[in-house]
Amino acid sequence: MKAASYERAPAGTQPDYDYPPYISTCKRHPKQPLILLPHTLSELTGPVFGHRDIGENDSDLTHQHSGEAQGERIIVSGRVLDEEGRAIPGALVEIWQTNAAGRYRHRVDQHDAPLDPNFTGCGRALTDREGRYRFVTIKPGAYPWQNHPNAWRPAHIHFSLFGAGLLSRLVTQMYFPGDPLLPFDPVLQSVPDENARHRLISHFDWDTTIPGHALGFHFDFVLRGRLATPVEVSS
Amino acid sequence: MTAPPTASQTVGPFFHLGMTYLERKIVVAESAPGEQLTIRGKVLDGDGNAVPDAIVEVWQADSAGRYFGEIPSKNSASPRLRGFGRIETDDRGEFNFTTVKPGRVPSPDGSLQAPHIVITLFSRGLLKPLRTRIYFPDEPSNADDAVLRLVPQARRSTLMATRSRERGEPNTLEWTIVMQGNRETVFFDY
Numbered sequence: 001m002k003a004a005s006y007e008r009a010p011a012g013t014q015p016d017y018d019y020p021p022y023i024s025t026c027k028r029h030p031k032q033p034l035i036l037l038p039h040t041l042s043e044l045t046g047p048v049f050g051h052r053d054i055g056e057n058d059s060d061l062t063h064q065h066s067g068e069a070q071g072e073r074i075i076v077s078g079r080v081l082d083e084e085g086r087a088i089p090g091a092l093v094e095i096w097q098t099n100a101a102g103r104y105r106h107r108v109d110q111h112d113a114p115l116d117p118n119f120t121g122c123g124r125a126l127t128d129r130e131g132r133y134r135f136v137t138i139k140p141g142a143y144p145w146q147n148h149p150n151a152w153r154p155a156h157i158h159f160s161l162f163g164a165g166l167l168s169r170l171v172t173q174m175y176f177p178g179d180p181l182l183p184f185d186p187v188l189q190s191v192p193d194e195n196a197r198h199r200l201i202s203h204f205d206w207d208t209t210i211p212g213h214a215l216g217f218h219f220d221f222v223l224r225g226r227l228a229t230p231v232e233v234s235s
Numbered sequence: 236m237t238a239p240p241t242a243s244q245t246v247g248p249f250f251h252l253g254m255t256y257l258e259r260k261i262v263v264a265e266s267a268p269g270e271q272l273t274i275r276g277k278v279l280d281g282d283g284n285a286v287p288d289a290i291v292e293v294w295q296a297d298s299a300g301r302y303f304g305e306i307p308s309k310n311s312a313s314p315r316l317r318g319f320g321r322i323e324t325d326d327r328g329e330f331n332f333t334t335v336k337p338g339r340v341p342s343p344d345g346s347l348q349a350p351h352i353v354i355t356l357f358s359r360g361l362l363k364p365l366r367t368r369i370y371f372p373d374e375p376s377n378a379d380d381a382v383l384r385l386v387p388q389a390r391r392s393t394l395m396a397t398r399s400r401e402r403g404e405p406n407t408l409e410w411t412i413v414m415q416g417n418r419e420t421v422f423f424d425y
Contacts, residue, residue: 006425009239009240010239013239013240013242014240014242014243014363015242015243015244015362015363016362017361017362017363017365019362022245022360022362024245024359024360025360025361025362026281026360027280027281027282027284027360027414027415028280028281028286028358028359028360028361028414028415029281029360029361029414029415030365030414030415030419030420030422031281031415031416031419032390032419032421032422034422034423034424035385035386035421035422035423035424036385036423036424037366037382037385037423037424037425038342038343038381038382039343039425040340040341040342040343040348040382041296041302041340041341042294042296042302042340042348042351042353042368043353043425045294045302045303046294046319047294047303047317047318047319048303048317053257081238083237083238083239083240084237085237085238094253094254094256094257095253096249096250096252096253096254104249104252105252106248106249106251106252108248108249108288109249120252121252121253122252122253122256123253124253124256158244158246158247158249158250158253160246160250160253160254166294166353166355166425167425169292169355169364170240170241170243171243171244171245171246171357171364172241172242172243172244173244173245173247187244187245187362188244190244190362191242191244193242196239196242197242199238199241199242200241200242200244221241222238222239222240222241223240223241224240
């Protein structure tokens, strides 16, 4: 197996557990100090996924039903990299999102916006040898939530990624450039560092835009760790 | 080119939509060697209320103390049962999974760790996951475990599963994650 080194994230580039403007953190953040753990095999290893974990049409959310999904078709693509910029192949990428009207196909979502019978809003893919992933989907909508008066979430896509080991596990949200709600969103603003927040916003991309069909948005992920030269790890 | 890791964001309340597909309540196959176990877990918030919108990911070694990636996959009975689990909490904040008791895996100093299951908890209100471990009751190696020794004595019990006292559940362990407050579970920072 490959040995990797894992340093701690620079200050401010990750949110804290306790962030009062996001109300749900109040009763769900630990108050005792966390115990700093040396990295053992238990943290350095992690589940490996393959093509049998992926279904047909899992990366094209616009064609998972008999009819075509409603809304603005988009291509979301990019690369999954380590902290040295090296590609991470075979990373499992899972996504979920609202439909074009800002409604999740989920029993808990009470937002008074229409469901689209031709859009479920979830997908998954494995990165290729260059660490690339690509989804065809619908641009998600903004939606209201109960965090504070007149609270609205900016349009976003949820991403879950498995890298080389548990230390690389990441769940995050990708936002869209130019969204006027971004400065007011406590979830995005929970990340203290401005550059780190900016890196959660995708870029419009002419290169992946399909003429006459769909706009392209580019988003790269950096997972924790620096992959070293492959060496044997004694165990 | 170097860049810091992408910032974490909450899974929110709607993660079932994207994450249920990979739900795995059988972490290690029944046919695998080792002591069969059912773990009955529960997640509580700082008010002691059940957390019905959490998702627990499980990672553990086999009964010989080897992680899946260390074993040639052609020798594995089923690639779907590989020491990984993912279980959503129900309306009562509960989650269950079946597995075998893991063996001892090495520490960086060369000693062997006590048997443990690695837990990663995601939920609405968690901007990044909480990471903890389940240890086993009546396990003599707990006394020498390098990780447990980092935990103040008074808090170690929060990491210990307990044997179910229900009749007819001889191989069932119970374990509660308390996210905040009295008897708050020990969480780790990697």
